[in-house]
Amino acid sequence: MEKRIREELLALFKSKLSRPMEMYLETCARCGICTEACHAYASMPLPKYTPAYRAEVVRRIYKNYFRWQGKTVPKAGECKKLDETIIDELKEAAYSCTGCRRCMVYCPFGIDTQQIMSIAKLLLVGAHAEPELLSLLADVSISKGESIDSFKEGFLEGVKNLEEEVVEKWRHEAGRTPIPTEVVGAEILYVALAGAHSIIPAAAIFNAAKENWTLSFFEAVNFGAFVGDPTKTKIIMDRIINEAKRLKVKEVCICECGTAFRVMSQLSGSRPFKVSSITEVHSRYLKEGRIRLDKSKFNVPITYHDPCQIARNGGVIDEPRYILSHLTDNFIEMSQDPKYNWCCGGGGGLVALGEETLDFRMKSAKVKAEQISKTGAAILATACENCHTQLSNLNEHYKLGMNVQFLSSLVSDALAK
Ligand code: SF4
Numbered sequence: 001m002e003k004r005i006r007e008e009l010l011a012l013f014k015s016k017l018s019r020p021m022e023m024y025l026e027t028c029a030r031c032g033i034c035t036e037a038c039h040a041y042a043s044m045p046l047p048k049y050t051p052a053y054r055a056e057v058v059r060r061i062y063k064n065y066f067r068w069q070g071k072t073v074p075k076a077g078e079c080k081k082l083d084e085t086i087i088d089e090l091k092e093a094a095y096s097c098t099g100c101r102r103c104m105v106y107c108p109f110g111i112d113t114q115q116i117m118s119i120a121k122l123l124l125v126g127a128h129a130e131p132e133l134l135s136l137l138a139d140v141s142i143s144k145g146e147s148i149d150s151f152k153e154g155f156l157e158g159v160k161n162l163e164e165e166v167v168e169k170w171r172h173e174a175g176r177t178p179i180p181t182e183v184v185g186a187e188i189l190y191v192a193l194a195g196a197h198s199i200i201p202a203a204a205i206f207n208a209a210k211e212n213w214t215l216s217f218f219e220a221v222n223f224g225a226f227v228g229d230p231t232k233t234k235i236i237m238d239r240i241i242n243e244a245k246r247l248k249v250k251e252v253c254i255c256e257c258g259t260a261f262r263v264m265s266q267l268s269g270s271r272p273f274k275v276s277s278i279t280e281v282h283s284r285y286l287k288e289g290r291i292r293l294d295k296s297k298f299n300v301p302i303t304y305h306d307p308c309q310i311a312r313n314g315g316v317i318d319e320p321r322y323i324l325s326h327l328t329d330n331f332i333e334m335s336q337d338p339k340y341n342w343c344c345g346g347g348g349g350l351v352a353l354g355e356e357t358l359d360f361r362m363k364s365a366k367v368k369a370e371q372i373s374k375t376g377a378a379i380l381a382t383a384c385e386n387c388h389t390q391l392s393n394l395n396e397h398y399k400l401g402m403n404v405q406f407l408s409s410l411v412s413d414a415l416a417k
């Protein structure tokens with residue numbers, strides 16, 4: 001590796017060295033408590049799938065260049081030079097980790113392997129060795145933000161075509177637009193994903209609650225975060241922040257996308273609006289009596305998969321259960337404590353990589369498939385697009401026979417007049 005490239009990569013490494021990150025890199029006692037916590041290891045017990053092994057790939061570079069071991073005893077100090085030979089190891093470590101943070105809740109020191117893997121991902125970006133598709137998708141989002149006027153017309157036309165289906169789900173008061181856009185001073189800016197499934201049920205529920213809302217021009221998903229590029233993550237996030245400020249909304253509601261919710265709620269700093277997940281908003285509507293649900297709609301057992309970025313990493317745990325208590329008397333918990341729920345195996349950009357990662361995703365999520373199967377439920381609900389895709393793949397692969405549904409879709413189908 002050229003000296004200049006190594007220096008650039010080490011500068012990227014250094015940019016990640018916050019106090020907590022240094023603690024994560026220096027503290028591991030190799031106690032192994034986290035080993036079984038990782039779904040990849042629990043499903044495929046190979047040392048390379050343990051959280052501590054993954055972290056060690058990054059830790060050895062850290063020791064070589066940022067700690068005394070590298071200067072005094074590089075051979076004995078478990079150090080590793082940053083060169084071409086380590087790039088494949090970084091890639092294997094980073095893209096076999098979904099960033100679910102289940103290992104962190106087991107670790108006695110709270111070591112955040114997902115954060116350590118963010119260094120691995122950044123080094124891959126710097127070395128142009130990241131999965132190209134993720135960077136490409138991030139670039140598409142960025143260019144959309146730069147040329148908003150050129151795609152507005154097509155977007156508005158697409159939205160218009162969905163209005164009839166929204167009204168079918170919830171009759172609409174005359175004079176109101178079923179899918180409002182560009183409403184200055186709206187209470188809520190709803191940020192959806194590309195696709196009718198993310199817009200139609202949400203619109204019906206907003207309208208049933210008589211919400212003053214407006215649909216964002218931008219999709220919620222942040223491919224910059226999946227690929228671990230902080231610059232692109234910020235540009236993609238800022239498009240939504242600027243739109244929310246321009247429209248002077250009071251709240252930004254993120255659709256069923258775990259990463260989008262985590263990025264907007266945890267990385268957007270101080271802002272003049274509140275950030276909520278759509279699950280929190282629906283739970284609030286039920287509490288305030290703004291919507292009612294018909295329990296007779298689903299007469300089968302329902303289970304719920306907690307998306308890692310919304311539940312364990314986002315704290316939204318009670319809200320989906322509150323919604324489910326209005327949907328059914330036959331709710332079956334998947335794990336004793338949702339904080340310890342198994343990851344679906346599709347996060348961290350793995351689902352976005354599609355077929356390329358399918359084999360690994362199915363094998364590494366065997367424990368998840370078993371957990372789902374044990375519930376004996378007929379409907380498997382979740383509140384994240386990535387999880388929904390991965391769970392649908394698992395359903396097919398392991399022949400689970402479940403009906404995989406978005407929670408918002410169940411809510412919109414059960415809306416009572
Ligand atoms: S964050 Fe999740 S996938 Fe990554 S090492 Fe920890 S348990 Fe495994």
Ligand code: SF4
Nearest residue numbers: 028029031032034107
């Ligand atoms: S539980 Fe924590 S301290 Fe123990 S091996 Fe895992 S990361 Fe290291």
